[in-house]
Amino acid sequence: MRKRKTPAQKPSKKALPPEKVKIRQLPTGVRGLDEITGGGLPEFSFNIIAGAPGCGKTTLAHQIIFANATAQKPALYFTVLGEPTLKMLRYQQQYSFFDPEKLGKAIRFINLSHIVMENDLGGVLAEITREVETANPGMVVVDSFRTVIRKAKGEESDMALQGFVQRLALLLTSWEATTFLIGEYSEQDIRDNPVFTVADGLLLLSQSIERNSVVRKLQLVKIRGQDSVPGLHTVRINGDGLQAFSRTLGFVGKKSKPARPRRLSVGIPELDKMMGGGILEGDSMLVAGPSGTGKSALATQFLAAGLRNGEPAIAAIFEERPDGYAARASAFGLDLETPQKNGKLELLYLRPLDLSVDESMQEILDAVKRTGAKRLVIDSLVGFEMALAPGFREDFRESLYRMIAALTGAGVTIFTAVEIEDTFTALQFSHYTISFLTDDIIRLRYVEIDGQLRKVLVVIKMRGGNHSKDIREYVITDEGVVVIGPRQTDYVRLTTGLPERIGQLKEKAPEPKAKE
Amino acid sequence: MEFARLLLAYEVASGKPADREAPAAFRVCEKLRAPLGRLMGFDGFRSLLSRALVLACAQLPVLCTLQIKANGSLGGLGELEAKLEARAIVEGEVVLVGQLLGLLVIFIGPGLTLRLLHEIWPEWKIEDFWQ
16 A cells, blocks of 8 residues: 655745736837837836837827727826827827727816916926826826926026936826837937936837938837847838838748758759759748849749649739739740739739838738748849939848848748849859848850850759759740750850850851851 | 807807806907916917907907907907997907907917817817818
8 A cells, every 4th residue: 555645745845936017018009019019018018109200100109009098097198398299199090090989088188288377396296296196097198208308407507307207207107107208319418317217118210311212210229128139120111000121031930941952853854953952941042143034034034833733922023013024924834824813922012212122022921821831932133222212222132141141040932033134254143242141143145156145044052962063054944944955065164155165066056047 | 260150159058157248259268368467478369369450440449449458358348238239249259259269270270270269168069160
């Protein structure tokens, strides 16, 4: 018989340390911002939204309160000598997030102008206290807080000002309110300002004009207790309010590429063989060549091969409209129309003015998520860069790197076409110096042979394994790119474009020559 | 204007006996003053009411005897009553309140205006009018 253990004999349960406080994170209501903040805004935090006029501070505050306020935990929006409230409501109701149902009960606007004008900081604090104690809000906004401070500065010492900010923060935190002070502060103002010392979070909005384009940015200068995404993030204001585009492009913590990637067909059997059996799933392939060498034809074959294999695809095209792109594929016997109708293929034509690189990347990422795409074509990098606002072109290479890394990391196989000029001294791959971020490189080029401008291709690099080193001639027929014949052994210096015949092989030209 | 007429009629019908000593327009403006002053500041409300009065005076010049006090309340009722018959006063009230509501609709739209009025007169079936 088993002996029952006495309490003393029982293995003592190790006492767990007391649980840490769990900080609830509130949604910002701004697309992309939750990811930048590291999950949302910490509940009961005391935050500042700073920036020059026109940066979107008020709109951001509105988005936050409309996303969170309820009749039980309302938001109090104190306005002070800034934009008249009627006008604010007039403009803000144009945004899609503005829900009139919330006004009055869940969101209450209170004008403090007369209080600020007629009272010292103590009087302002007393009024805010009265309103907060009456309404028991979950959120409080003071717009513009800088006006309160500016009025006070003339009359009160720095110490009194600091005391006011401290007491305000204490009051609002004790009442379990998440607070946003809005102010026209610049980066310069942030130094030595007591308001910023007390704040738990600081969101700095900015906009700059670069040539003909306006570039808006958001920086999370400070957020306590959270792992936020550092740096400047692009912001767009449209009918939905602010949208932020995280520098990580939303791919933090997403699944990584398959451990044992498959070999995928690029749609040209001979080229698959040259690549050691096809492109590795999750690879990024750069196809470089001058105009007319068949980069887009190759791209459509790559798409069609995937679609035949049940892999949804996206093509981000910049130089041709989708209908033209699909029609050209159709000339090669490739059907891109049906998969578009079935939701298996999206041809994204991204050519709006002032496109930011992160926005366009987001469009591509959204489409990838929407369709579950396994293949992505970017046709072409030159067109992509030209579609961007000039101010964003400096960031192009960095953003491209982030997007390719994010997508290939998630197992998407990328085909990027890049147009380059053929020189007759070197074999260039790309003027973007992005070769390092591609796994595979295929170079297409013209060569002059026997009085004809013919085309050759070579696999330069395959990160995932061995590949053919042959330079192969190819033609573009009504079946697309067709790789022909064995490697050219009759010539040397094919890579220069001006080869020299060393053999005596009487070969037949792949395409008929003009009759003499 | 029809909307203002209905609001005034409702205010007359629903007001307490003690309220009925002041014209309905005064009571409507006074009821609007507190929430609108809270929303847009009392200076803001005063500006809006001043503009409404100017527009109303253009329609009905006798209304120019009314004034707007510093706190945004209406004054000059006695003079107006001395000049006009009861029926004409009612018409003047409709014009003034109509202009005030019209301004609100111009700035924040019918939806928010309606919502605001509903908060002040929760029992009033405003929706019936809009439908």
